[in-house]
Amino acid sequence: MFFQYLVFFGLSFVALSSALVVVFSKNPVTSVIFLIIKLFALAGVYAQLNADFLAAIQIIVYAGAIMVLFMFVIMLLNLTREVRSASAPIEWFVGLVTFLSFLIYSALLFFGHASEKVPEAVLEVSSDNTKEVATQLFTVYIWPFELASLLILLAIVASVVIAKKHPDDITQAAVGGSK
Amino acid sequence: MIPISYYYVLATLIFCFGSLGVLFRKNVILTLMSIELMLNAVNIVFIAGSRHHGNLDGQVMAIFVMTVAACEAAVGLAMVIAIFRRYGTTKTDFLRMLRG
Numbered sequence: 001m002f003f004q005y006l007v008f009f010g011l012s013f014v015a016l017s018s019a020l021v022v023v024f025s026k027n028p029v030t031s032v033i034f035l036i037i038k039l040f041a042l043a044g045v046y047a048q049l050n051a052d053f054l055a056a057i058q059i060i061v062y063a064g065a066i067m068v069l070f071m072f073v074i075m076l077l078n079l080t081r082e083v084r085s086a087s088a089p090i091e092w093f094v095g096l097v098t099f100l101s102f103l104i105y106s107a108l109l110f111f112g113h114a115s116e117k118v119p120e121a122v123l124e125v126s127s128d129n130t131k132e133v134a135t136q137l138f139t140v141y142i143w144p145f146e147l148a149s150l151l152i153l154l155a156i157v158a159s160v161v162i163a164k165k166h167p168d169d170i171t172q173a174a175v176g177g178s179k
Numbered sequence: 180m181i182p183i184s185y186y187y188v189l190a191t192l193i194f195c196f197g198s199l200g201v202l203f204r205k206n207v208i209l210t211l212m213s214i215e216l217m218l219n220a221v222n223i224v225f226i227a228g229s230r231h232h233g234n235l236d237g238q239v240m241a242i243f244v245m246t247v248a249a250c251e252a253a254v255g256l257a258m259v260i261a262i263f264r265r266y267g268t269t270k271t272d273f274l275r276m277l278r279g
Contacts, residue, residue, distance in 0.1 A: 136238075
């Protein structure tokens with residue numbers, strides 16, 4: 001019992017602090033590294049919630065593929081040096097109001113649920129989470145699954161078309177080699 | 180067993196850090212990464228709700244959210260590359276053609 005709380009708070013602390021570093025770090029490469037750390041911490045949280053398959057997918061797909069893509073683009077565009085420009089006061093105001101409203105919402109959620117008796121978890125720990133998720137995915141959710149495949153196909157075609165060379169480009173030499 | 184409200188609070192805080200990043204950061208790539216943060220927060224809620232309600236629908240939804248996040252990252256980064264080649268920068272300060 002105590003050990004569960006210890007693991008949860010440790011993982012939450014790692015996730016929240018690295019999320020802060022992601023948002024406020026000057027160097028995009030540092031942001032990517034800490035986003036990977038955050039994804040690993042969240043994979044631990046998923047595993048604690050009996051979602052083993054999603055924890056594995058989180059590490060393989062997110063930390064393995066998407067973050068490599070981010071890192072690749074940052075290295076490709078050579079964005080490591082970023083000149084910080086000052087934000088306008090109105091931007092700070094809007095950001096602060098958003099942050100505070102989410103914070104208040106979070107506090108309301110916490111104290112609202114802490115007072116009432118929340119029924120305990122009823123999802124039994126299964127030995128084969130992957131099999132059950134797959135059964136669900138290929139029976140009840142078969143049409144959304146097919147649509148997701150279509151979406152991925154669209155994304156492949158779209159990214160190839162969007163990232164193609166264009167006559168208006170000014171920095172042909174910087175990306176994709178010289179002509 | 181940890182109460183579900185703890186997971187909600189964790190997800191809300193991560194979502195709110197992500198929205199801070201979208202609002203504050205001037206780099207398009209950092210904006211995309213903040214959107215990833217927010218999508219992750221949504222995944223936490225789905226999976227915590229899945230355990231709370233005792234069925235696997237939330238986990239399946241989380242898989243779809245991950246699919247959409249991957250597509251969004253691929254298309255968004257392709258757009259970043261196109262923007263950089265066209266304008267030579269990824270700072271949102273300079274990309275103000277739609278601002279009117």
